[in-house]
Amino acid sequence: MIHFENVSKRFPGGHYGVSNITLNIESGALAFITGHSGAGKSTLLRLIALLERPTRGQLLIDGRNIGRLPEKEIPAHRRKIGLIFQDHRLLNDRSVFDNVALPLHVRGFPVREVGKRVRASLDKVGLLKKEKVLPITLSSGEQQRVGIARAIVSRPPILLADEPTGNLDPELSREIMDLFLAFNQLGITTLIASHDLDLIKKLGRPVINLQQGELT
């Protein structure tokens, strides 16, 4: 599903985000990416979502080399991916419902379908009753769950989460991870960057460890 072949990302100025990564992630897998801050966890995820382009090597997703994907095709590529961020990246001027509905709107879903899917998605993360409130009125854990609802609402084949539990206490972190495990059960290929090593150990899933941009 996701295949890195000697992929490097060199930033202007000479600093490497990741260097010479070769990695294969099977369809339907769930893996953690660990490492210190600055080890390249985020860069790895950003490469997959084409928020960065690799400077060297081949990055195949679904058998397609996305390194050279034309700008125009980037939106279509991103629609295959649900993205989750540590800082949620919710829009605070609109309701929880509208935040979660955004990925469906950009895909041109019919209105009725949007309502059904958004509520199904909010139900999965346990926030069905909060659809009308503004995200800013929610707790950090709840906001993160809104972010997750937004990422899964369009049922993408790939889910990428960058430090999704970074700001949460252990109990909430566990809840969030359980959500990811549940979505993975449905066949979504999931990559989670995290430095919550204790929690990761408990979950017993494959771990990709990065150090200074390289696999260890």
Added chain:
Amino acid sequence: MRVTLSARISAWIDQHQRSAYSSYMEMRRRPLAAMMTLLVIGITLALPASLLSLLKISQTLTGDHQQNASISLFLKNGIVDQKALRVAADLEQQPQIDHVELLTSADAMEEFRSHSGFGDALDALDDNPLPNVLLIHLTPDNSSIDIRKLAAELKEESVTDSIEYDQGWIERMQAITQAIRRAVQALGFGLGLAVMLIIGNTIRLEIMNRREEIEVTRLVGGSDDFIRRPFLYIGLIYGLFGALIAWLLVSILLMLVSGPLGRLAELYDTAISLSAFSLHALLLLIPIGISFGLAGAWLAVNRHLSSINPE
């Protein structure tokens, strides 16, 4: 997912409605700023539009007058009434001439006596000094060149003493209005550009304000078209409402000048309907407002949108 065509169309309509509505709400959020921008656009558009309206009115006045253009042909002394009538009948054969009226010297004297107040003085004259006159009424579709040519021909007629026609000032008037029209068009073009820039700048600010929304939309796979759409709608809305304000201003102006204009029209023996000009201005302003609005938005969006990419 299977999507039927009708569902696709309704989704498309829904997307546009959502974009238009969100643009409208965005403007509502800063009503004062939006109102000021609209006023600026309205005034800017109203200036050339009202000038064009006034021009059109003046053209209607002179145009109507030209339809009644006539040539006075003063017959030589000694051309008696019978002969004058024959000449008149001959002239009526000509295609440019609608009909010919004979004003005999006696008629002319009578008219002069009653209008001039020199009645007593005229009584002192031994005989009538006034010539017979043929009032030649022309058909309406003569150009000023036609009229001038006809006048030259008539002047050569053996019966003609002299001729007079009031073409001169009409021609001058037409030349002046033509020049003014050009100037107004150029002014309108310049002010149209100004409107485009005003709207473009407004959209630029709007894009900066909604930076985060644009970034997040890109993150979830929103295409450029999708991101562009609400901003184009803002341009369209500004253009449309700006045009409506301009129209309101033009209508007020027309109302203000309707009194004097009505009297002027009376003098020209024509009636002018200001509502027709008002409607004309509306039909002109709306497409112009919308297209300048869209063009300004398009420019701003293409310039600034590509610079916003998610972190």
